[in-house]
Amino acid sequence: xxxxxxxxxxxxxxxxxxxxxxxxxxxxxxxxxxxxxxxxxxxxxxxxxxxxxxxxxxxxxxxxxxxxxxxxxxxxxxxxxxxxxxxxxxxxxxxxxxxxxxxxxxxxxxxxxxxxxxxxxxxxxxxxxxxxxxxxxxxxxxxxxxxxxxxxxxxxxxxxxxxxxxxxxxxxxxxxxxxxxxxxxxxxxxxxxxxxxxxxxxxxxxxxxxxxxxxxxxxxxxxxxxxxxxxxxxxxxxxxxxxx
Amino acid sequence: xxxxxxxxxxxxxxxxxxxxxxxxxxxxxxxxxxxxxxxxxxxxxxxxxxxxxxxxxxxxxxxxxxxxxxxxxxxxxxxxxxxxxxxxxxxxxxxxxxxxxxxxxxxxxxxxxxxxxxxxxxxxxxxxxxxxxxxxxxxxxxxxxxxxxxxxxxxxxxxxxxxxxxxxxxxxxxxxxxxxxxxxxxxxxxxxxxxxxxxxxxxxxxxxxxxxxxxxxxxxxxxxxxxxxxxxxxxxxxxxxxxx
Ligand SMILES: [Ca+2]
Ligand SMILES: [Ca+2]
Numbered sequence: 001x002x003x004x005x006x007x008x009x010x011x012x013x014x015x016x017x018x019x020x021x022x023x024x025x026x027x028x029x030x031x032x033x034x035x036x037x038x039x040x041x042x043x044x045x046x047x048x049x050x051x052x053x054x055x056x057x058x059x060x061x062x063x064x065x066x067x068x069x070x071x072x073x074x075x076x077x078x079x080x081x082x083x084x085x086x087x088x089x090x091x092x093x094x095x096x097x098x099x100x101x102x103x104x105x106x107x108x109x110x111x112x113x114x115x116x117x118x119x120x121x122x123x124x125x126x127x128x129x130x131x132x133x134x135x136x137x138x139x140x141x142x143x144x145x146x147x148x149x150x151x152x153x154x155x156x157x158x159x160x161x162x163x164x165x166x167x168x169x170x171x172x173x174x175x176x177x178x179x180x181x182x183x184x185x186x187x188x189x190x191x192x193x194x195x196x197x198x199x200x201x202x203x204x205x206x207x208x209x210x211x212x213x214x215x216x217x218x219x220x221x222x223x224x225x226x227x228x229x230x231x232x233x234x235x236x237x238x239x240x241x242x243x244x
Numbered sequence: 245x246x247x248x249x250x251x252x253x254x255x256x257x258x259x260x261x262x263x264x265x266x267x268x269x270x271x272x273x274x275x276x277x278x279x280x281x282x283x284x285x286x287x288x289x290x291x292x293x294x295x296x297x298x299x300x301x302x303x304x305x306x307x308x309x310x311x312x313x314x315x316x317x318x319x320x321x322x323x324x325x326x327x328x329x330x331x332x333x334x335x336x337x338x339x340x341x342x343x344x345x346x347x348x349x350x351x352x353x354x355x356x357x358x359x360x361x362x363x364x365x366x367x368x369x370x371x372x373x374x375x376x377x378x379x380x381x382x383x384x385x386x387x388x389x390x391x392x393x394x395x396x397x398x399x400x401x402x403x404x405x406x407x408x409x410x411x412x413x414x415x416x417x418x419x420x421x422x423x424x425x426x427x428x429x430x431x432x433x434x435x436x437x438x439x440x441x442x443x444x445x446x447x448x449x450x451x452x453x454x455x456x457x458x459x460x461x462x463x464x465x466x467x468x469x470x471x472x473x474x475x476x477x478x479x480x481x482x483x484x485x486x487x488x
Pocket of ligand 2: 385386387388389390391392393394395396
């Protein structure tokens with residue numbers, strides 16, 4: 001139930017930092033001896049070896065891993081690691097980094113579930129910084145850990161939640177916490193954007209929310225605790241649903 | 245009133261594509277002869293030369309340019325271009341790409357207004373793709389041109405707008421267009437996140453909005469046309485402001 005991060009370069013190090021902060025269990029595979037000191041210093045669990053080899057991935061527990069992130073520098077090696085990993089575990093979530101143009105399709109063909117290209121994202125971000133500078137600021141604040149005024153988060157509605165079947169108003173979420181719901185990823189897979197106040201939440205839906213981190217935490221507690229759910233729903237029951 | 249893009253590598257090419265689609269006037273400076281054919285093919289206005297030299301930047305019209313984007317491969321050259329450009333035009337908006345760790349501070353010291361590091365953004369996006377996969381999907385859809393269901397956009401309230409002084413409900417924006425306002429960058433510079441229905445808009449504020457592209461376009465027209473503004477405000481005048 002852990003994640004395997006292949007490559008402790010600049011991107012690999014950033015991912016480790018985010019996972020350690022969450023925290024999320026992970027293990028690093030790195031073949032370059034000059035990086036091992038830094039891994040040791042950070043006290044990250046790691047294996048010295050080549051992630052393109054079956055044996056190394058097996059030692060890293062790939063059969064029981066939840067996901068693998070392939071972020072070595074070479075596209076060729078990322079494709080090879082993806083192929084090897086997919087062969088050893090068909091259910092693994094594989095996230096890979098694409099460098100050169102054209103490697104994205106090869107990584108997907110090799111079995112990656114998602115491919116991220118830092119150049120494409122960087123170029124797009126730079127264009128947006130000119131075209132829509134305030135939108136870029138907003139996104140950087142909402143997705144960065146360092147800004148405490150705002151966060152964008154996702155919250156699963158558990159299968160047995162009392163909120164399942166309620167709409168956004170009757171749930172009382174906005175009034176209780178001030179958090180706004182900007183999207184609902186339905187259990188069936190479809191994403192509803194800008195849901196209106198009548199939109200119903202169902203079991204196993206995931207809410208995409210925007211709010212202060214403390215308010216989001218309050219909402220997460222509300223949703224995970226079935227006693228408080230009943231009280232909140234009762235409290236907001238009589239309120240009229242606003243018309244759109 | 246144009247933009248100067250220094251470097252037509254992978255990131256430079258992506259920025260040109262976005263600018264051409266808007267469209268936004270720009271000119272490329274590129275010193276590598278092997279890239280000139282591609283620039284010619286795309287029919288992008290360009291200068292063959294070295295952007296670290298005063299003479300090249302002057303030929304590109306730096307004195308009357310609105311902004312400069314420095315995206316050559318080498319950090320050293322990006323710093324040098326930034327320094328040269330800042331010396332020639334103190335009011336220019338300079339956006340620069342940072343490659344290696346530590347170059348960000350040097351680019352800012354050289355005079356860059358904003359620095360983007362594709363590695364940092366890429367690493368953060370990859371970590372988020374594991375930690376908050378639905379939030380990442382949402383952001384990719386809201387910021388990508390190819391997805392037509394949702395867009396995140398910014399709209400300036402002009403100085404003479406009839407909407408200045410109205411609050412989010414009395415403006416009728418949500419009811420008329422379905423667009424939601426997730427932030428207000430106040431004219432004074434402060435950003436208000438998740439504004440509540442009572443939040444007032446003032447002249448020169450910028451709204452951060454989320455909605456279907458067609459709905460956003462409708463809202464942009466509404467805001468820019470003062471006749472329709474008066475009618476909309478009149479129409480929604482009697483409606484009660486919901487309590488938070
Ligand atoms: Ca934040
Ligand atoms: Ca879009």
